[in-house]
Amino acid sequence: MHITLHVWRQAGPDADGTMEKYEIDDVSPDMSFLEMLDVLNDDLTLKGEEPIVFEHDCREGICGSCGFMINGVAHGGKHHTTACQLHMRSFEDGATIYIEPWRSAAFPVLKDLMVDRNAFDRIIESGGYVSVNTGSAPDANEIPVPKANAERAFEAATCIGCGACVAQCPNGAAHLFTSAKVSHLNLLPQGQPERFQRTEKMVAQMEEESFGSCTNHRECEAVCPKGIDIDFIARMNRDYLRAQTMGRKTQNYR
Amino acid sequence: MTLDSKAPTGPIEKRWDQHRFDIKLVNPANKRKFRILVVGTGLAGASAAATLAELGYNVEAFTFHDSARRAHSIAAQGGINAAKNYQNDGDSIWRLFYDTVKGGDYRSRESNVYRLAQVSVEIIDQAAAQGVPFAREYGGLLDNRSFGGAQVSRTFYARGQTGQQLLLGAYQALSRQVQAGKVKLHRRKEMMDVVVADGQARGIVVRDLTTGKITSHAGDAVVLATGGYGTVFFLSTNAKNCNVTAAWRAHKRGAYFANPCFTQIHPTCIPVSGDYQSKLTLMSESLRNDGRIWVPSNADESRRPNDIPEDERDYYLERRYPSFGNLVPRDVASRAAKKVCDQGRGVGPTGLGVYLDFADAIRRVGRPAIEAKYGNLFEMYEKITGEDPYEVPMRIYPAIHYTMGGLWVDYNLMTSIPGLYALGEANFSDHGANRLGASALMQGLADGYFVLPYTIGDYLAPRMGETVDTSHPAFAETERAVAERLDRLLSIDGSRTVDDFHRALGKLVWDYCGMERTEEGLNEALQKIPALREEFWSDLKIVGTADSLNQSLEKAARVADFFELAELMCKDALDRDESCGAHFRVKHQHEDGEAKRNDEDYSYVSAWEATDNGDWTLHKEELDFEYVKQTQRSYK
Amino acid sequence: MGSIVKFFRSTVFLKAVMAITGFLLFGFIVGHLTGNLKLYQGPEAINSYAEGLRELGKPFLAPGQFLWIARFGLLAAVGLHIWSAWRLTLINHRARPQRYVAGVDWQKSTYASRTMRWSGVIIATYVIYHLLHFTTGHAHGDFVYGDVYHNVVSAFQQPLVSAIYIVANLLLAVHLYHGLWSMFQSIGWTGPRFDPFRQRFAIAFAVIIALGNLSFPLAVLSGIVR
Numbered sequence A: 001m002h003i004t005l006h007v008w009r010q011a012g013p014d015a016d017g018t019m020e021k022y023e024i025d026d027v028s029p030d031m032s033f034l035e036m037l038d039v040l041n042d043d044l045t046l047k048g049e050e051p052i053v054f055e056h057d058c059r060e061g062i063c064g065s066c067g068f069m070i071n072g073v074a075h076g077g078k079h080h081t082t083a084c085q086l087h088m089r090s091f092e093d094g095a096t097i098y099i100e101p102w103r104s105a106a107f108p109v110l111k112d113l114m115v116d117r118n119a120f121d122r123i124i125e126s127g128g129y130v131s132v133n134t135g136s137a138p139d140a141n142e143i144p145v146p147k148a149n150a151e152r153a154f155e156a157a158t159c160i161g162c163g164a165c166v167a168q169c170p171n172g173a174a175h176l177f178t179s180a181k182v183s184h185l186n187l188l189p190q191g192q193p194e195r196f197q198r199t200e201k202m203v204a205q206m207e208e209e210s211f212g213s214c215t216n217h218r219e220c221e222a223v224c225p226k227g228i229d230i231d232f233i234a235r236m237n238r239d240y241l242r243a244q245t246m247g248r249k250t251q252n253y254r
Numbered sequence B: 001m002t003l004d005s006k007a008p009t010g011p012i013e014k015r016w017d018q019h020r021f022d023i024k025l026v027n028p029a030n031k032r033k034f035r036i037l038v039v040g041t042g043l044a045g046a047s048a049a050a051t052l053a054e055l056g057y058n059v060e061a062f063t064f065h066d067s068a069r070r071a072h073s074i075a076a077q078g079g080i081n082a083a084k085n086y087q088n089d090g091d092s093i094w095r096l097f098y099d100t101v102k103g104g105d106y107r108s109r110e111s112n113v114y115r116l117a118q119v120s121v122e123i124i125d126q127a128a129a130q131g132v133p134f135a136r137e138y139g140g141l142l143d144n145r146s147f148g149g150a151q152v153s154r155t156f157y158a159r160g161q162t163g164q165q166l167l168l169g170a171y172q173a174l175s176r177q178v179q180a181g182k183v184k185l186h187r188r189k190e191m192m193d194v195v196v197a198d199g200q201a202r203g204i205v206v207r208d209l210t211t212g213k214i215t216s217h218a219g220d221a222v223v224l225a226t227g228g229y230g231t232v233f234f235l236s237t238n239a240k241n242c243n244v245t246a247a248w249r250a251h252k253r254g255a256y257f258a259n260p261c262f263t264q265i266h267p268t269c270i271p272v273s274g275d276y277q278s279k280l281t282l283m284s285e286s287l288r289n290d291g292r293i294w295v296p297s298n299a300d301e302s303r304r305p306n307d308i309p310e311d312e313r314d315y316y317l318e319r320r321y322p323s324f325g326n327l328v329p330r331d332v333a334s335r336a337a338k339k340v341c342d343q344g345r346g347v348g349p350t351g352l353g354v355y356l357d358f359a360d361a362i363r364r365v366g367r368p369a370i371e372a373k374y375g376n377l378f379e380m381y382e383k384i385t386g387e388d389p390y391e392v393p394m395r396i397y398p399a400i401h402y403t404m405g406g407l408w409v410d411y412n413l414m415t416s417i418p419g420l421y422a423l424g425e426a427n428f429s430d431h432g433a434n435r436l437g438a439s440a441l442m443q444g445l446a447d448g449y450f451v452l453p454y455t456i457g458d459y460l461a462p463r464m465g466e467t468v469d470t471s472h473p474a475f476a477e478t479e480r481a482v483a484e485r486l487d488r489l490l491s492i493d494g495s496r497t498v499d500d501f502h503r504a505l506g507k508l509v510w511d512y513c514g515m516e517r518t519e520e521g522l523n524e525a526l527q528k529i530p531a532l533r534e535e536f537w538s539d540l541k542i543v544g545t546a547d548s549l550n551q552s553l554e555k556a557a558r559v560a561d562f563f564e565l566a567e568l569m570c571k572d573a574l575d576r577d578e579s580c581g582a583h584f585r586v587k588h589q590h591e592d593g594e595a596k597r598n599d600e601d602y603s604y605v606s607a608w609e610a611t612d613n614g615d616w617t618l619h620k621e622e623l624d625f626e627y628v629k630q631t632q633r634s635y636k
Numbered sequence C: 001m002g003s004i005v006k007f008f009r010s011t012v013f014l015k016a017v018m019a020i021t022g023f024l025l026f027g028f029i030v031g032h033l034t035g036n037l038k039l040y041q042g043p044e045a046i047n048s049y050a051e052g053l054r055e056l057g058k059p060f061l062a063p064g065q066f067l068w069i070a071r072f073g074l075l076a077a078v079g080l081h082i083w084s085a086w087r088l089t090l091i092n093h094r095a096r097p098q099r100y101v102a103g104v105d106w107q108k109s110t111y112a113s114r115t116m117r118w119s120g121v122i123i124a125t126y127v128i129y130h131l132l133h134f135t136t137g138h139a140h141g142d143f144v145y146g147d148v149y150h151n152v153v154s155a156f157q158q159p160l161v162s163a164i165y166i167v168a169n170l171l172l173a174v175h176l177y178h179g180l181w182s183m184f185q186s187i188g189w190t191g192p193r194f195d196p197f198r199q200r201f202a203i204a205f206a207v208i209i210a211l212g213n214l215s216f217p218l219a220v221l222s223g224i225v226r
């Protein structure tokens, strides 16, 4: 296959970037998208040009490192697929592909296609946990969890923190990511004591990170490689509004 | 230096309690006077950092990832073992201990393994309390499955994403301590070396991967939880950025490296499709419960699999191991696949693959039942290969999956450098010569949550009030050495890329020190690897600078260490003139192809000390088996 | 204290405001449409209905008083609705300072969802025109105070005026098509079984309101009502 790539190149956080064009021959349809970039990078290196920087690690869709816009869709737009799981057979011979980094005020570009997603970590740090010290836990079967809750919580917890939701959202909102963690913990009995404070704090942190607002475009759930759905956003909205308007701070108090 | 495992004696059930009572404690008010550096924030590192911080220590944690949530632990699929006996099927701490020692083919330390089985129970409690969404039954209690041929159901799981959920639990606990100000997390900082001052680990030198800046950090103790080295093979199921650098640098500074040749192979991975291949993907072993493995009977088969008639297929596992069939252990299944491929009967474009066929199962139980059981695995397979496994047989091939070897540690998890600890896959671990499925997560979390936080006190307590800062000349010296090494890599300006070298190295190690090892092969590798290393240091090409984000330079520094490790692996494999667990010397096998141990001569841990001239000295830690009798496994 | 301020600035709060005010406005539209349907019953029905509105609240309120209360309510709702739309728009623009060179290949968002601001602004402009037209008569060439029937029919006989109404009301339908399910999401009314319901609810009312409102100019233009 022959592929024409237009890739965003930016030398550093403060540098200006542009789209650069690359022609690649001999692309095998069985190559993964990232392997195609590996091959291009080896060529660039041998030509004395700096290889394209992109983030990746597991290459099997679970670590959340990879991700960029491919022809205007986060991760390339294949159902429940991260960029690293995308294969060249999804493209036609002779295709032209545009690759750009996630664009969000909260995700500054570090170099080329690599962005800084620490804002996500700060959202988790603000309250995305159950406050339990090591060693103080009761027997795991002491607190039964209804199977339906456990499964729904699991679905929320499968978020890989890739940032595609933010990148694709017309508003640059991080509601899907934040609500996934809020819902994961708020759905479980272990998460109840801190339920309302958690929601309050995590939403506040999310707002502080210059993400946008959610106007229910549903783009995020369409590109989320883990199929996290916007039902979780509604849950988060509800818990947040309850926490604020009804003075609900803990589940059992008041 | 003599190897003192510090393993307690006395009745095995009491050893851990007794040890905790015997070792020195740091008074709660004094804990905040110590600073502990934790390198690596995977399962082992994140759990350790969080727990140490909860106890009151000041912790600085380092990861080369952009977030603790990205560590390779995230990829573990199957589950985590614990001796809970919730299923009432006769499991116990004793049985888990026994299975682990036996599964490790009697090359692990009994005291450690018993402790591992003991704390396994607490891990599940801790994880459940953190909100890890384990699979549950309708009554709301935890579900278990049997994994990797275990006779009891002791594996806890969260669909196929157990590692992810456990890591997120540890990551969240860590995040809580970051918020509390007890942990300072350094992201995108790669540890380049350990600083040893006056015979003790006193700090580390790191490189900021975004700016290239090299800095020193001092601490009262240094903990390495930097994962395994499976990527020495280039192609493996490990994440691309896994590497041995932290452990290797520690090794070069005096920490012994134990059992490097113990590397585990997983039989069911998606085969290589071309020479651009960058990594291999694991398909859950559970597929072997229903799939039948076969290759064509004839070497020059060119028909498509579905056109090959039944009597021209060789279901070689069922043929050779009638009672276990397709469910023989990982290493047996892997070697059998290699054998048929060596005979030229391998399938797929590269000839390195065997069929895993579900046609019979679909006929027997129907497609919906298979879909319910393996739907997402089939989907993943189709994503990668573009083939529909409901219609054509899957192709699988073994791949490197886990490394049992690692830094040698004593019962307290301290390496042979005082004040330097190693946890998780980075240490030579409790798995002996072979790890059981679902036991790596258990070990990483046991080390991080429940072992190190206690044992580290023994080292720290007498060191109250010692000054620890980066003013010791060892820091400046180490920084300089790190910078010089990077400059040297950059200045070669040759004609081959890092990946090119890494791939070539990986192939050498796979061919000579992979599934099967021979004396001739290993000797050959010991010629070829140093030769390739020479070439690496004279013909490498990296573009870019050291003082900016430079992924090629990062890789090059890691590959440079892999070259040295590869040599040691071969040396270790050569020294161990027996077969045991995952280490298979062709000469030593039973008629059925089982590994033939030599307990008389090789019941020891090989702990290698790096010498100044680039060579190694072997130290042996003899292993006694007081509780589990050494017997031969058999799967006939 | 700080947390109250945070709350009022939070996008979740602003969206809740949009939802509640949007819902009130929607309620008005439904009521307004039902009232306007009296047009089909002839001049007396509609004129006395309009008169009746002014009498509402008797004997506790003086004539017209109820109407003014309602008008204030509406005005406040519109004000808050626009204010939060404005704030959210600013926040969203700041969140994506750099656009994608290759554009975005939209997956699930709709034309309606992406044009809420524009459909909203156009509706607001239309309402101003509409008030000058039918309520005060300033934009009406042949305005007869109290004769609603005459005012409407004579206006819609002009194709240009009808065209303005048709376009504006189509946009209103588009706005409601997204807004009417979105408001449930914004205040957290959700559930796997509820999702299809709220989608159908939105489509149904967008269509009903569009059909109802468009019927007036069309009926006059086609001569059914004269």
Ligand SMILES: Cc1cc2nc3c(=O)[nH]c(=O)nc-3n(C[C@H](O)[C@H](O)[C@H](O)COP(=O)(O)OP(=O)(O)OC[C@H]3O[C@@H](n4cnc5c(N)ncnc54)[C@H](O)[C@@H]3O)c2cc1C
Residues within 6 Å of the ligand: B039, B040, B041, B042, B043, B044, B045, B062, B063, B064, B065, B068, B071, B072, B073, B074, B075, B076, B077, B078, B079, B080, B162, B163, B189, B190, B191, B192, B225, B226, B227, B228, B237, B238, B239, B242, B243, B245, B246, B282, B401, B402, B423, B424, B425, B426, B437, B438, B439, B440, B441, B442, B444
């Ligand atoms: C595909 C796959 C499936 C698996 N499934 C299972 C399973 O079902 N059950 C099971 O028990 N085990 C499983 N394993 C094994 C298990 O996942 C690993 O052994 C375990 O997660 C290792 O954890 P760790 O904390 O030791 O290391 P890792 O998770 O690898 O973490 C290493 C950490 O160290 C950091 N690091 C490394 N070097 C440096 C450096 N130089 N400077 C700074 N930071 C550094 C990294 O950033 C990372 O944070 C599986 C493994 C694979 C590959």
Ligand code: HEM
Residues within 6 Å of the ligand: A214, A215, A216, C015, C016, C018, C019, C020, C022, C023, C025, C026, C029, C081, C082, C085, C116, C117, C119, C120, C121, C122, C123, C124, C125, C175, C176, C178, C179, C180, C181, C182, C183, C184, C186, C187
């Ligand atoms: C200047 C005028 C207006 C503007 C700028 C405007 C803008 C918006 C915007 C931006 C939204 C948010 C969409 C979303 O979050 O999903 C919205 C929602 C909504 N609007 Fe308007 N609008 C205007 C007028 C109106 C009018 C006149 C009505 C009623 C007829 C109305 C009804 C609604 C409803 C019901 C919603 C849904 C609320 C929600 O999503 O929570 N709007 N509007």
Ligand code: HEM
Residues within 6 Å of the ligand: C029, C032, C036, C050, C071, C123, C127, C130, C131, C134, C135, C148, C152, C165, C169, C172, C213, C214, C216, C217
């Ligand atoms: C084709 C459709 C419509 C027709 C025929 C129509 C007709 C009228 C008439 C005749 C009046 C004057 C009533 C009186 O003074 O007693 C009126 C008032 C009004 N209409 Fe409409 N209208 C239509 C659509 C709309 C829409 C879509 C909106 C809002 C988005 C709207 C908002 C208003 C308002 C706010 C008033 C003033 C009410 C008051 O306070 O007195 N109308 N309309």
Ligand code: SF4
Residues within 6 Å of the ligand: A158, A159, A160, A161, A162, A163, A164, A165, A166, A176, A177, A180, A220, A223, A224, A225, A226, A227, A228
């Ligand atoms: S919600 Fe989905 S898209 Fe967003 S970060 Fe999580 S996994 Fe990625």
Ligand code: F3S
Residues within 6 Å of the ligand: A168, A169, A170, A171, A172, A173, A174, A175, A176, A213, A214, A215, A216, A217, A218, A219, A220, A221, A230
């Ligand atoms: S795309 Fe954006 S607007 Fe909301 S529903 Fe998703 S966050």
Ligand code: FES
Residues within 6 Å of the ligand: A055, A056, A057, A058, A059, A060, A061, A062, A063, A064, A065, A066, A067, A082, A083, A084, A085
């Ligand atoms: S590289 Fe891990 S998700 Fe793509």
